[in-house]
Amino acid sequence: MATREKRLAQFDGNGEPAPEQRVEVLCEDHSGTYQLPFACRFVNGQWRNDTTGGALEANVIAWRMPREKQAGIA
Template sequence: MATRDRRLAEFDGAGEPPPGLPVEVLCEDHSGTYQLPFACRYVEGRWQNHEAGIAVEATVIGWRLPRVKHSGVA
């Protein structure tokens, strides 16, 4: 359970994200918790893939603003 709690703490979004804003989501199923590999948005009470507009068929338990990815180039 510590892993679930630690992951959930990293997804610090409270309530619903602003409309149309792409965010990272944490999902949960019988196997555990996992982050979806694509950005999602919350539209009219439902989570959708931000790019494709397809409904997310997973239980979303947390969200956060996208993290900045560093390229490693100086």
Template sequence: MASRQHRLDAFPGEGVPPPGAACELLCEDHIGTYALPYPCQWRDGGWQNLETGVPVKAGVVAWRRLADR
């Protein structure tokens, strides 16, 4: 099992991503860290599902552009 720090290191996004950029999010809850299974974007001051526009309610701890994988 990968450590939390190893997962965080795989998500190098810092600050706010470029507008409209498709991103993968690393989230965290009381069980551990996990990547959301769908692309997201930063819009209107928050993360949203790229396809549906629904706000992400999970605790986002890191992000990376999909092109950076």
């Protein structure tokens, strides 16, 4: 299992992303850190699911630009 520090090092977003920018987010709760399986946007001071527009009920601790998916890797 990846450590918190190792996961944080993979998320290099600084400040807040532009509202139109789709990003990947790293969240944290009492069980540890995890990446959400969907893109998000930061709109009017609130993190939202890019597809549904719904507000996240998660503690976002970091973000990054979407990574390219490699062919043949699940």
